[in-house]
């Protein structure tokens with residue numbers, strides 16, 4: 001028997017399966033989806049078996065055929081449907097097969113940690129009947145019970161023919177698989193640092209701290225600004241300091257260090273109040289009926305659920321999931337990373353209890369692995385998670401829900417650059433599952449796919465979807481009235497504050513009435529950079545063409561692309577002026593102004609600076625939910641999914657900053673943001689109100705957001721897209737090329753673009769793509785220097801392929817790129833490909 005193995009070499013040149021012999025002792029253990037170690041170019045590398053075949057079909061001669069060196073897990077971590085899905089992902093997004101496969105697994109399975117297997121006492125206690133049903137080889141049960149966790153290799157050696165039984169027992173939960181031996185204990189001890197009790201004293205101490213011990217001072221300042229305890233490891237990572245410095249501060253009595261027990265189950269011990277299904281409104285019931293019918297019919301049909309903010313989409317999701325579980329099938333719910341708050345988790349755990357597994361990036365590797373195993377071993381039937389949860393290893397998926405489907409975080413920005421929405425539609429087709437894309441502000445792509453626009457122009461991003469709508473809020477609550485304030489006339493009237501008179505007044509009202517406000521500072525396109533006010537000098541990364549970002553807490557300048565960091569200068573390096581300023585996050589300035597205007601106001605500020613620590617995001621929301629603050633002030637992250645009954649005012653400080661970015665989606669993103677944040681007001685009994693401040697109040701994105709008028713926005717926006725030839729009227733592929741030497745790069749770039757044009761010409765599809773061009777066309781724009789023209793000391797160029805949806809552009813690209821790279825023409829130029837890019841900048 002031979003195995004076809006995708007080996008972990010991240011290069012396009014070796015992106016194909018290699019044949020290996022399956023040694024006698026591993027027969028029965030190895031199946032498609034197994035992870036193995038194989039000899040490759042003189043080393044043993046990790047690989048995935050994607051198929052088995054008879055020995056005589058091997059691509060090389062028997063004498064040169066190498067054997068698989070080791071088996072890494074008792075159960076194959078990948079299911080056959082996921083291997084097929086990986087093939088689709090690698091085709092569609094022009095990425096290597098290995099990148100696609102690895103995207104489907106939890107990080108704990110990527111390393112080469114030892115595998116262990118052990119007897120599960122808890123399972124046996126709960127399900128003796130099932131336990132008895134598994135026929136284990138003579139003596140195995142006793143041996144395992146005696147030995148605790150045993151290495152997979154030891155188990156195989158002792159019971160060479162037990163493959164089938166062991167795998168069945170793991171699937172059933174009778175045996176447990178473990179990554180590393182320390183996983184045996186579910187409680188870990190973590191060295192944790194606690195901030196001082198007396199904050200005022202500590203602040204004074206910081207002021208007077210001797211200058212030569214600046215590192216110690218920084219540690220203490222960091223702990224004060226965080227305000228809660230944190231693991232030592234995390235503190236060191238965040239400050240770049242060393243443990244001895246932290247100990248020195250502790251020795252002086254300002255910090256406490258001790259061991260704290262932590263649970264592996266991130267939600268262990270937390271009680272979720274059981275919720276019962278609500279009686280649906282008529283609108284909800286109609287929508288549910290259609291979704292349920294599709295679930296029952298096992299029809300892989302996507303629905304686009306356009307429901308205004310507060311229309312009760314979540315309750316529809318919950319009841320649709322129930323239908324799916326009743327059929328003994330499983331459900332995946334994707335929510336944007338940022339909305340994956342305890343509030344959100346509670347809604348699902350409250351209804352389905354332990355059947356819910358939660359997957360998100362803030363979990364540790366071990367926690368993620370545990371949640372993943374719950375799914376694979378059928379202990380969980382519902383997976384709630386961010387983007388990558390779309391790969392949850394369920395056996396029989398009946399329903400996939402994507403909440404806030406317009407969110408750009410569903411698009412992965414590193415390879416494989418997949419979009420979870422499109423993967424969901426594909427996976428649903430494999431399983432015969434229904435798909436629900438829900439949003440108050442659907443993306444234009446999805447909306448076009450669900451309406452006639454797509455069929456007219458043959459450019460749909462995903463399969464045609466059926467449109468479902470919930471145009472009103474639950475209990476006939478009104479949408480909040482939105483007032484748009486022209487900030488130009490404020491200035492003319494002599495108001496130089498960042499708050500308009502109206503917003504000031506309304507804030508004062510809320511304070512008086514004890515109600516809460518949400519303030520959004522639209523900061524897309526801004527960053528915290530350093531600029532000299534005398535000469536205009538800005539601090540740039542020496543390796544990348546991009547300004548450095550200032551980090552308040554560590555007082556360091558960092559490059560977001562390569563990680564370079566340096567101390568913030570006290571004097572301008574260019575003109576020696578001392579007027580060098582940190583243009584802070586902006587939210588900080590708003591906070592200062594608020595405190596000045598309303599002495600005693602309680603403000604929670606949420607932005608990148610205050611939410612980097614694990615759990616901080618949740619902490620702030622919890623405080624706000626408990627009404628321990630009057631104002632929740634923040635960036636984009638306050639706009640989503642929040643449902644607080646006492647929020648009656650939403651203010652947007654600067655609505656337009658995102659309007660003028662050189663990105664064809666800027667109007668769409670602005671409309672979405674304004675509509676979402678406006679939707680936070682008046683969701684319960686108390687009526688809400690929204691004030692939007694703008695310097696371009698006549699812009700249609702702002703006008704239509706004011707009217708809560710999604711359809712009008714779409715109509716206007718589609719006109720622009722059509723005229724300019726942008727999605728959904730065409731599709732895009734962004735090709736980024738990089739090299740250390742500029743002349744080499746320009747030369748290769750030109751050649752490659754020409755090669756693509758030639759190939760399109762031969763295929764008979766080469767032509768301009770805009771609103772008026774014919775139905776079958778593909779154009780190649782560029783190459784031009786990328787907006788970030790140099791990164792990590794490499795120059796960057798880009799080409800854009802613009803094409804109609806009925807042209808096989810990825811096929812053409814794959815066919816052109818492979819020989820180009822394998823030949824001599826590529827000359828070390830690195831290619832990055834982004835299909836349906838979201839970041840054009």
Ligand SMILES: Nc1ncnc2c1ncn2[C@@H]1O[C@H](COP(=O)(O)OP(=O)(O)OP(=O)(O)O)[C@@H](O)[C@H]1O
Pocket residue numbers: 278279280281284307308309310311312313314315439440474641642643679683
């Ligand atoms: N049938 C119902 N009866 C009573 N209350 C309901 C019903 N359905 C939903 N609700 C309540 O209405 C509020 C809004 O619902 P939900 O948060 O699901 O809205 P949504 O459509 O997801 O909004 P958004 O897009 O703004 O997140 C919630 O507090 C929810 O508990």
Ligand SMILES: [Zn+2]
Pocket residue numbers: 532533534535536537572573574575576577
């Ligand atoms: Zn200067």
Ligand SMILES: [Zn+2]
Pocket residue numbers: 541542543544559560561562563564792
């Ligand atoms: Zn850099």
